[in-house]
Amino acid sequence: MTTDQFSFTVTKTDGAARTGEIRMPRGVIRTPAFMPVGTAATVKAMYPDQVKALGADVVLGNTYHLMLRPTAERVAKLGGLHKFMNWPYPILTDSGGFQVMSLSALRKIDENGVTFQSHIDGSTHVMTPERSIEIQGLLGSDIQMQLDECVKLPCTDAVAEKAMQLSLRWAERCRVAFGEQPGRAMFGIVQGGAVERLRIESAKELAQLDLKGYAIGGLAVGEPQEVMLRMIETVEPHMPKEKPRYLMGVGTPDDIVESVRRGVDMFDCVMPTRAGRHGQVFTRHGRMNLRNARFAEDLRPLDADSKCVASNTYSRAYLHHLVRSNEILGMMLLTWNNLAYYQELMAGLRKAIADGRLEDYIGEVKESWAKGERDGKAENGAVAASA
Template identity: 55%
Template sequence: KLRKITEDGVTFKSHIDGRKFNLTPERSMEIQHLLGSTITMAFDECTPFPATEQQARESMQMSMRWAKRSKDAFVEREGYALYGIQQGSVFENLRRESSEKLTELDLPGHSVGGLAVGEGQQIMFDTLDFCVDMLPANKPRYLMGVGKPSDLVGAVMRGIDQLDCVLPTRSGRNAQAFTHHGTLNLKNGRHRDDDRPLDNQCGCPACTKYSRAYLHHLIKSGEMLGAMLLTWHNLAYYQDLMRGMREAISEGRMDAFARDFQAGQEGGDIDPVPIIED
């Protein structure tokens, strides 16, 4: 209700005071230039899910026209790049058409867009199975807005090079921690008297300097330090996970890495410390 999309771009109203703003491919390139974005994203519409094939086609084709305008407006300079965004929802023929249009633009990198918008992990993986290889293999391939640790491993297994997501920080602010043994909720009373580290395989300050019991206490008390420490841990865990995959790829053991990761996640958290009542 707040926005209107036309061929020219998007007009939207501020949710604060109702003022109107107009965003076009050209203005988007200008804003990202002013921000100093080392990777500038082409202006596109993120096709919602579910969408009919016709809706996805019209959205994708408009995004491809916007991609051409984005390239024309992008200021080339050393150390900065413009990425195209492949669209087409879950339809293989539309993803292929989008990839062909982007390849013609000869951009330095490409993104897979329109996923992680509610379709579920299996459908996302099924789409990645056919759409990633449509993009040039000699240029970075970036999956936008993904995701949980299992999403990252599955995406890399399917040829994705780069990912981004708010999940590590958002989850940290909401008492969730990602670990080698799965996802933990630090609000859970099982952690109340547990003096062990959050993750015994992690070297971040949250794991080496504080116990689960203390982190649980911070969360239950509403102390901001709890959210800060869990965010710190989640970012460290994600960095370790990506570093591990890079090493596994270079050593030719990515399949084994994925199996070990899955086994660790399915094995569940370490057993809780029994609470002894007085």
């Protein structure tokens, strides 16, 4: 049952972990949730109805890419992003800040915003907090993110603090620009690098803005997992418990499991789709590289017990052949498998929290990954010995 307003309800907790529902006019997002990334108005190598059938309640679109091509104004003219990409369910758009940091050839950051050159044609653009919200409004997304400055880690405390303070000021400007939009939400982004006092200050100051939700940004940018988890543990007590918590750009299945354990509700990452296009798969048995010679005559499916056709039907030998031949079908099937596994993992986490057995479930999941890794090493050794 949807609503004409944005709301979030925690339905069950297990330790710091929680399961719940975000209700919006375009649908209900079950949390913990993984959001497939549809950077340029498409989840690469997937049909929209496939993405929904796998269990995704929401997808992510990218402000930076869409403002450059085909432009937000054109998307709005064509009826908005939902109609444009044939996805009538919730869409979250990021602010474009991370892509400006990572993709633009030249950029200049000041109090007003970011001036940068397009990675496509070198044209110059200015992204202010107000312009970011305007673009997201033109796209028509349901959840919009504030513009923030995302720094690369490691960095000095001074660099982290400067970016965090600027992001706080930009959050206030984004809040004003967003105004009141019934049924839609704007989320703030906690910054502060790997410095605990800065993360706490950022979380506390953002909470004062009384936004609809809060994200933890500036992680999954090369730091060790232990640093990421420590930052989550640091900010979680200072994030409003009645608001959804979104860990941006994360991550591997293990990253997700450990973050859910620490109270995170929402995730996005290009990893399952990008890995699928490069021959890597995620399954209950762990991660596999289908380029590996040990799969050349392996008639087993990726996962016979999976409900996904890509996972339970095609042999590893056939998928190995497709990958080695650079066939498009290989990219499609492996992406399909990966997104299916991520959604199966999220469903398992939600059920485990609801049943009060999260720790047992995590233990079972990790043992299955470990067994798959042991079996893979043994198979690699057998192939090498017979070569």
